[in-house]
Amino acid sequence: MARVIAGRELHPVGLGCMNLSWAYGTPPSPEDGARLLNHALDLGCNHLDTANIYGQGKNEELIARAVGHRRQEYFLASKTGITVDGPRRGIDCSPGVITQAVDDTLARLGTDHIDLFYMHRFDPKIPVADCVGAMVRAIEAGKIGAYGVSEWSAAHIREAHGVHPVGAVQPEYSLWTRNVELGVSATCAELGVALVAFSPLGRGALGGVLRDPATLEETDLRPKMPRFWPENWPHNLELIERFEALARDNGFTPAQLALRWVLEQGPHCHVIPGTTSIAHLEENMAAAALPVSAQVIEQAGQIINHSTIHGHRYHEAIRSTIDTEEFPEG
Numbered sequence: 001m002a003r004v005i006a007g008r009e010l011h012p013v014g015l016g017c018m019n020l021s022w023a024y025g026t027p028p029s030p031e032d033g034a035r036l037l038n039h040a041l042d043l044g045c046n047h048l049d050t051a052n053i054y055g056q057g058k059n060e061e062l063i064a065r066a067v068g069h070r071r072q073e074y075f076l077a078s079k080t081g082i083t084v085d086g087p088r089r090g091i092d093c094s095p096g097v098i099t100q101a102v103d104d105t106l107a108r109l110g111t112d113h114i115d116l117f118y119m120h121r122f123d124p125k126i127p128v129a130d131c132v133g134a135m136v137r138a139i140e141a142g143k144i145g146a147y148g149v150s151e152w153s154a155a156h157i158r159e160a161h162g163v164h165p166v167g168a169v170q171p172e173y174s175l176w177t178r179n180v181e182l183g184v185s186a187t188c189a190e191l192g193v194a195l196v197a198f199s200p201l202g203r204g205a206l207g208g209v210l211r212d213p214a215t216l217e218e219t220d221l222r223p224k225m226p227r228f229w230p231e232n233w234p235h236n237l238e239l240i241e242r243f244e245a246l247a248r249d250n251g252f253t254p255a256q257l258a259l260r261w262v263l264e265q266g267p268h269c270h271v272i273p274g275t276t277s278i279a280h281l282e283e284n285m286a287a288a289a290l291p292v293s294a295q296v297i298e299q300a301g302q303i304i305n306h307s308t309i310h311g312h313r314y315h316e317a318i319r320s321t322i323d324t325e326e327f328p329e330g
Helices: 030-042 058-073 095-109 128-140 154-163 184-191 233-249 254-263 278-289 294-303
Strands: 003-005 008-010 047-049 075-080 114-119 144-150 168-170 194-197 269-271
Touching: 003 194, 003 269, 030 058, 030 278, 058 075, 058 095, 075 095, 095 114, 095 128, 114 128, 114 168, 128 144, 128 154, 144 154, 154 184, 184 194, 233 254, 233 294, 254 269, 254 278, 254 294
Parallel strands: 047 075, 075 114, 114 144, 144 168, 168 194, 194 269
Antiparallel strands: 003 008
C-alpha cells in the first residue's frame, strides 16, 4: 500500500495541517490540534504537510510542540515562496528568500532537517535555475532532504528537474479540479516524481458535510471561491449529492471515495486531506485500504469533473499566481 516520495515509502494518505491553524474558519485549540496530530501518527499517518504561511508560522510551531518528540515517525514537508505581510504581499522565490526561509522554518519546527521543502508557487521573476540552486545548496548542507514545487506547469517542472531532480509536485487535484490532467500528472509519472494532491476533497465540498456555504465563518476562505458562490453552489450541490449516493451505495463515505478516486489515477499519486475532526481523520486514513472497483471510480469521475462543475476554483485575483495549466474559458 505504501507509495514513494523522494525515496521514502509512505502511507498514501498524509495529513495536510493547514486548517489546524488557518484558512477554514476558527481553528481548533492548540490542545485539540496536538491531540489530532498525535492520533494521526498513532493511526500510521507518516506524512505531515505544513507551510510558513499557515497561521504566519503558527502551524509549524504547533507541529513542533505537538509531535516534535516523535520526529522519527513522520516525513515532514513545508513550503516557502508566498509572502502575506503588508506591502511585500506576493510570490518571492528568490535565492536569498529561500535560504532564509529554510532556516526560519527549521527554527519554528524545532528540527535540524526538513524532508521535503516546496516552492509554494512559481515565481516568474526568478530564473528556475536560480530558485533550484538555492534548494540544492540547502540539500547539500543537510537542511532539507529534497525540494518540491506547488502549482507549477509541466514545462517548468521539467525545467527544474533538469537542474536537479524534483522530489514532489503538489498541485490541487480532486474530482472537481482536474488541471493536472492537462500535463502535470503525466509529467510526474514520466519523471518518477510523486504527485501530492492538496484539497483532494474539493475544499471540503466532497466530504459529505457541507450543505450551505452561507453558514461558513467570515474568516473561511471558501466563500471567496466561485464554486461556493450562490449562483454556482446549488448546481454543484446536486452533483455532490449524486456522488454521495454512489459512495454510500458502494460502502464508502463520500470523503473516502473522493480520496480513492485521486489515488486510483496512478501509483505516483498521494493525497493530503486536512481535517480538525478525529472521526474524519480515521475515515480518511482508512480509505486507502478499502476495495473499490474500476466501475465505481469511473462513475464518480463522470458525475463530478471539470465539465460538469460550475465556477472556477479561484477568484480572478488569485488566478494569476497559478502556473499549472488552465482549461480554456467556457
